[in-house]
Amino acid sequence: MHVPRDSYNIIGAGVFGASTALHLIRKYPRARIRLFDRQPFPSTLAASWDLNKVIRTDYAELRYMELAMEALKAWKSDPLFKEFYHEDGIFWISDTDLTGRIVENYKRLGVDEGYALLSIDEAKRAYKGVFEDADYTGVMEVLANKNSGWAEAEEVMEKTIQAAVDSGVEYVVADIVSLHIVDRSVCCGVRSSNGRCYGAEHTVLCTGAGTTKLLANTAPEWDELQVGNRLLAAAICTGQVKLNADDNRQLSNTPVCCQDVLPGRGGGLPPTSNQELKFWVDIPFRNTVKLDDGRMISSPKYKQQPSQAMKDELDSVKFAIYGEKGRHLTLESYRICWDAVTPDEDFIISPHPHCKELFIATAGSFHGWKFMPILGKYIVKMMESELEPELEKAWAWDREYTGEPADMWPRREMGDLV
Numbered sequence: 001m002h003v004p005r006d007s008y009n010i011i012g013a014g015v016f017g018a019s020t021a022l023h024l025i026r027k028y029p030r031a032r033i034r035l036f037d038r039q040p041f042p043s044t045l046a047a048s049w050d051l052n053k054v055i056r057t058d059y060a061e062l063r064y065m066e067l068a069m070e071a072l073k074a075w076k077s078d079p080l081f082k083e084f085y086h087e088d089g090i091f092w093i094s095d096t097d098l099t100g101r102i103v104e105n106y107k108r109l110g111v112d113e114g115y116a117l118l119s120i121d122e123a124k125r126a127y128k129g130v131f132e133d134a135d136y137t138g139v140m141e142v143l144a145n146k147n148s149g150w151a152e153a154e155e156v157m158e159k160t161i162q163a164a165v166d167s168g169v170e171y172v173v174a175d176i177v178s179l180h181i182v183d184r185s186v187c188c189g190v191r192s193s194n195g196r197c198y199g200a201e202h203t204v205l206c207t208g209a210g211t212t213k214l215l216a217n218t219a220p221e222w223d224e225l226q227v228g229n230r231l232l233a234a235a236i237c238t239g240q241v242k243l244n245a246d247d248n249r250q251l252s253n254t255p256v257c258c259q260d261v262l263p264g265r266g267g268g269l270p271p272t273s274n275q276e277l278k279f280w281v282d283i284p285f286r287n288t289v290k291l292d293d294g295r296m297i298s299s300p301k302y303k304q305q306p307s308q309a310m311k312d313e314l315d316s317v318k319f320a321i322y323g324e325k326g327r328h329l330t331l332e333s334y335r336i337c338w339d340a341v342t343p344d345e346d347f348i349i350s351p352h353p354h355c356k357e358l359f360i361a362t363a364g365s366f367h368g369w370k371f372m373p374i375l376g377k378y379i380v381k382m383m384e385s386e387l388e389p390e391l392e393k394a395w396a397w398d399r400e401y402t403g404e405p406a407d408m409w410p411r412r413e414m415g416d417l418v
Contacts, residue, residue: 006031009190009200011176011214013037013161015372016361016379017206021164023376034170034198036190041161041171051240051278052269053369054256056090056148060101062108063390067371069109074373075151080163081373084156088270089255090148091131093123095138096260102143115145127254133323135261150256150269156372172198178218179203179358181225187358202383204359209233209300209338211362213291220293224354230397231348231363233298234284234341234410237310239331241277241318247329248275257321263313264320277329279321281313284341284366285417286410300338301414309417310334341365343405349382350397359383360397366408 008024010017013035021035057072059065075085092099103117123142124132136142165171174192180199181187189199207214212227219225243251248271258267266281286298311334318326342348345365352358361379368375381387382395393399 005201007200008033008202008204009198010035010204010206011190012206012208012210012362013041013171014206014208015157015364015369016208016375017204018157018160018164019372019374019376020204020206020361020379021169021376022160022167023380025164025167025169027380029168032170032200033164033168034172034200035161035164036172036174036176036198038173038175040173041158051153051276052150052272053153054090054148054258054267054269055085055151055370056145056256058090058092058102058143058145058148059105060098062105063394064367065102065105065109067374069111071371071374072147078373080159081151081156084152084159085149086151086270087147087149088253089144089146090258091123091126091255092143092145092258092260093131093134093136093139094143094258094260098260099141099143111147114147115143117141118144130251130254130325131257131321133325134257134259135264135320135323137261139261144255148256151370152272153369160372174198176214178214181218181355181358184219184222184355186356187352202357202359204361204379204383206361208340208362208364209235209298211340211360212297213299216291216293216295216297220291220295225352226295227297229343229401231340231342232286232410233300233338234286234366234408235300235336235338235414236281236284236366237306237314237334237336238278238280239306239311239314239334241279241329242332243271243275243277243329245275251277259317259320261320264316264318266314266317266320268317268321279314279317279331280337281310281317282366282408283313283412284408284410285412285414287414298410301336302338304336304414306334306336307417310336313417339364339366339368341408341410343401343409345406345408346394346399348397349379349387349391349395351382353398365406 057068180189187203268279289299340363342363348363
């Protein structure tokens, strides 16, 4: 296999892959950079392809708040992103201490404007009472933050990849099924389903929910290469409502709503310019399958249609946000969205410790999309051993997991939702 100098294979054209390609070509304009995906861009199979996505800086973890604030500056100022960002705010209903921890972090970072903790009575009156009938069971205060919003996801993905291609990145439509590794030592390329090989000096896996299967296909007998319990392919369900003119007027100029109260845990975004309203369920599931070698993994079912149970859960989210005011809103289209999730919900942005020139940049854990403008910057820093020590430790391939897995670690099977 021919391996060109200064060459990169980036596998997966979702948010991690697209951002990596753009930052790499901007830093190394003469390098040969190929971005692979099974579909022309923007890939509809990627978790990052969607109607819209939440852009927020609200984090209980200080490092992610700092990163999100860095990304938000780009959303507001970078010509590539700013036309697709809508700062409509966020309305966070939580029956835990989450909102208080978020506010404490803002204070630690010197952010003292644009947000407030509202009493339940104040929350019910906010935004002309649109959330008056929401589920506030067990909630003490609601976070209202004007400094957050949402972005047009499909348009952002297309523009980002197009910018990378215009700068010299080669976009390759191919189903990459395995890596080419020499002597269990160095990754020097990838193989597609039609048998074609693509050599490169460096390989970056931005393969999300497909990471486990790709490494298993490459060398099933090589345990040190495998994902193990580092991540799982997980899915959530989203749904959309087409609003009539009256509902669109009533719900326009409202914020993103994040609803943490079970059973309606999920959220909703404001109407788009096409009068579409999106909801999502924040209770993930997995799809466990048995590989030929007997190994059990979670593997995406991309063409699966949502079951009635999934649709019912979306209705529960809709009701938990709008109550009786949203009873008549009918969900008309659905999507099962797959991502890779780690037990601690930290990303994996790391060299593979057992294979030279193989880099892993994945596991958005359902909160990675908002970092689109800056993810590639940190992935390139990782590849060049320049990542900040705190992030290097948090995002390492081999890191210790302590305690119970976080909320977005899937605890139920797709097949049980019928």
